[in-house]
Amino acid sequence: MAQVRVVLCRPSHPGNIGSAARAMKSMGFTDLRLVAPEKFPAKEAEWMATNAGDVLERTTIHATLEEAIADCTAAYALSARPREWSPQVLDVRTAALDAAKQPGPVAFVFGNEQSGLTNEEVMACQFLVHIPASADFSSLNLSHAVQVVAYELLMAGHPQVPKGLEQKLATSADREGLYAHLNEAAIRSGFLVPETGSKLPERLRRLFSRVPLLEREEVNILRGLLKALLK
């Protein structure tokens, strides 16, 4: 089983942070990361965490999602609604099975209680994950969504991962470097005219986020080629 991080982006209610910590711990996960929480630490979080106070004590706070997932080799964005432009879409069971096969750390990323994730946050991840739900009322409470994800991750089990592959995998930071380089190449070659609403950056991101177990060396090869072409 890959190491699992749960990332909550801009949570409004500290009680939900505590409930999420408890939900995680009940399934054996303890690495909780918060991006710009409205209020944390907070008494309400401690109350709702019950015996998962140790998870809250180790919870880290980050300014941006990019920072929170920088060390992850795969990031899964939860969303109740489809997006016009998004990474590959998986249901939560498939996503958990996929995550269980990842040799490096993975992040499951949840949005704000009211507004969810921004499109930028979704595009920083490689997968868009939905929890199958009623068509009439698909709104799960934040910590309940964390519970279902953590449960499916536990159910997905503990498969063996090829040893030594973890060090070789591209991290989110490596991927962002590639996307920035592709963008630069597209603009400097005239293939992309900035500020025309082109979906080229999203299309490229979507393409490379589908490569399973993308390696750092592969990112470096592509960037080397781009560098040579730009000379």
Added chain:
Amino acid sequence: MAQVRVVLCRPSHPGNIGSAARAMKSMGFTDLRLVAPEKFPAKEAEWMATNAGDVLERTTIHATLEEAIADCTAAYALSARPREWSPQVLDVRTAALDAAKQPGPVAFVFGNEQSGLTNEEVMACQFLVHIPASADFSSLNLSHAVQVVAYELLMAGHPQVPKGLEQKLATSADREGLYAHLNEAAIRSGFLVPETGSKLPERLRRLFSRVPLLEREEVNILRGLLKALLK
């Protein structure tokens, strides 16, 4: 799918009743029954239910579990701990699949937040159901347990199939065109010196062959970028 009733025995916190109602509704279930609740109706229940107020309005109150499940042909008792004497033990996924096959109404029965179900309540059911959880800390919040059960019931009734992908996939010829173009770009930019035994062409081929369901349009985007860069 059988009709599903959720039965909460002696719940202490009305907030949990509201959260359970929301959890049920998010998965398409609306029949909530309470056995001797400490406090209901209650404002806290309404707050936590958010848009599942209609479930609360229809919630029925019963003096005993026997009364609450009298019309059910199968009853599943949730328990975090094993019992010396119990009905057949199932994990929640198996229980949901079993329930989905029942022709009559089924009940999923949850105990009090602190003490769980009594042995008598367990023995009034035909199955004992456990939610797989961490060995160190297996205590789910009541409404979170309802969420996992409701989620598994939805999954059992409507197995999710990966969304039909109606895309124009790249053919082998499209892929070969891309590889040839990449090679040309690598040679003309000086990144690849021919006949030096470089593994670059194989590396690039290996990378792009791992993209599942590569689309023709994506190949065209990459080739458009290469063409612009080579100008």
